[in-house]
């Protein structure tokens with residue numbers, strides 16, 4: 478570990494599905510020379526099933542419970558870059574936990590969201606009428622992302638490398 482980092486994740490990325498948390502998180506981990514971790518991937522590995530299958534087989538509340546535990550474990554264990562699932566902030570105890578950490582909200586507008594996620598069936602929350610569902614999702618969650626974030630980085634019209642640079646600037650972090 479380098480510099481004045483005091484433990485806990487170096488960066489925690491939150492924001493809606495498809496905004497680039499996983500993609501940008503990997504770039505940031507490379508640039509900082511630290512490990513990358515993603516709570517969705519942790520859940521898939523532990524359950525031996527895809528997220529969409531967990532939703533279908535067990536229902537969303539079951540997934541949210543797994544997610545709450547996965548986020549807690551990752552925040553306690555990981556000192557690199559951490560990406561959360563888009564709905565992690567729905568849980569109040571998760572929001573309280575995140576308040577002590579360098580959380581960055583990657584944002585995008587609804588049209589960018591529709592364009593990015595397209596017809597991707599891997600995301601169970603967008604199975605029908607994506608534009609309407611996006612509008613509802615953003616309206617329900619925008620304030621939750623903003624509430625826990627130390628910085629907001631808009632991703633509209635930016636490639637992942639530009640988003641990563643903006644995150645480093647927002648947190649005043651230097652590349653390794």
Ligand SMILES: Nc1ncnc2c1ncn2[C@@H]1O[C@H](COP(=O)(O)OP(=O)(O)O)[C@@H](O)[C@H]1O
Nearest residue numbers: 493494495496497498499500593632635636637
């Ligand atoms: N800044 C960006 N501009 C365009 N496409 C992007 C950008 N960031 C990510 N993507 C693409 O959007 C999709 C979702 O990205 P991902 O990193 O999985 O998002 P998240 O983890 O937030 O759901 C991927 O196909 C990725 O290549």
Ligand SMILES: O=C(O)C1=C[C@@H](OP(=O)(O)O)[C@@H](O)[C@H](O)C1
Nearest residue numbers: 493494495517528562563564600
């Ligand atoms: O926004 C959400 O509720 C979800 C986001 C997904 O993660 P990404 O944001 O990484 O796509 C995944 O956890 C699940 O499909 C539910």
Ligand SMILES: [Mg+2]
Nearest residue numbers: 498499517560
């Ligand atoms: Mg992701």
